Amino acid sequence: MADFVRVAEATELTDPGKTLIEVDGDLVALFRVNGQFYAIDDVCTHDGGPLVEGELIDYKIACPRHGAKFDIRTGAALTMPALRGTRSHDVKIEEGGVWVRLRSGYATDGPSAHAAAAPATHASDALASEPSLPGIASGQPSHASSGTADVAEATAQSPSGPSGPSSQRLSEELIYEMLKAVKDPELFVNIVDLGLIYGVTFAPAADAADKQHVAIDMTMTSPACPAGPQLIADTKRAVGGHGDVSAVEVRIVMDPPWTPDRMTDAARDQLGIF
Numbered sequence: 001m002a003d004f005v006r007v008a009e010a011t012e013l014t015d016p017g018k019t020l021i022e023v024d025g026d027l028v029a030l031f032r033v034n035g036q037f038y039a040i041d042d043v044c045t046h047d048g049g050p051l052v053e054g055e056l057i058d059y060k061i062a063c064p065r066h067g068a069k070f071d072i073r074t075g076a077a078l079t080m081p082a083l084r085g086t087r088s089h090d091v092k093i094e095e096g097g098v099w100v101r102l103r104s105g106y107a108t109d110g111p112s113a114h115a116a117a118a119p120a121t122h123a124s125d126a127l128a129s130e131p132s133l134p135g136i137a138s139g140q141p142s143h144a145s146s147g148t149a150d151v152a153e154a155t156a157q158s159p160s161g162p163s164g165p166s167s168q169r170l171s172e173e174l175i176y177e178m179l180k181a182v183k184d185p186e187l188f189v190n191i192v193d194l195g196l197i198y199g200v201t202f203a204p205a206a207d208a209a210d211k212q213h214v215a216i217d218m219t220m221t222s223p224a225c226p227a228g229p230q231l232i233a234d235t236k237r238a239v240g241g242h243g244d245v246s247a248v249e250v251r252i253v254m255d256p257p258w259t260p261d262r263m264t265d266a267a268r269d270q271l272g273i274f
């Protein structure tokens with residue numbers, strides 16, 4: 001086990017306060033809240049955001065990149081898009097100094113773990129105390145805020161059946177319905193309710209007068225999202241099966257960046273975020 005390392009004078013940090021320290025070569029965020037000191041890795045488990053630069057609210061730190069919140073006492077991930085906790089470390093006060101000892105284990109708690117394990121009762125104490133995020137972003141079509149029943153229905157529909165989407169007249173609304181069959185492989189929530197779709201546009205196909213070229217503006221929860229290629233392929237497959245579609249173009253848009261407040265209530269419910 002690593003040794004305790006003296007990292008600061010106890011009086012250096014305001015209360016509440018936070019600062020970046022280095023322990024045995026690792027960057028660690030050190031916090032002081034209500035007279036107690038806490039240390040967690042300065043790395044957001046979503047995409048490496050520097051946690052110490054985020055907003056500290058009581059015992060929660062919000063990642064400055066996409067807003068995931070972590071409990072500074074345990075490192076547990078409290079909100080999306082972080083799926084797992086970050087490392088927390090031992091802290092002691094001795095001889096007027098703050099001493100930190102690195103731990104090797106990670107907090108396993110995370111929003112998706114609750115959702116997957118027990119959808120009906122997934123609220124941990126920490127999640128239950130989390131205030132609800134604002135509603136869906138204003139730029140998103142209102143039909144994207146439908147409930148979980150709609151999601152299940154869209155997923156179960158056969159794209160080629162007599163009453164399936166492929167038999168219906170092509171429209172922006174229909175495209176959104178078809179895209180609800182595409183789910184993030186890590187979160188198991190469809191990309192419409194996640195707020196990943198920024199827009200849908202149609203243009204007459206160059207090679208077939210009665211068909212449409214469909215362009216879909218889609219974002220990712222992070223620039224390095226590992227699910228990106230699969231989401232693009234699934235999106236093309238979901239929409240390309242319609243008889244009036246000649247081609248599907250997926251345009252990745254990172255500006256404005258995705259934030260958790262783009263998710264619908266249905267997505268938050270599925271992920272256990274309240």
Ligand code: FES
Binds near residue numbers: 045047048049063081
């Ligand atoms: S990097 Fe922290 S929420 Fe995305």
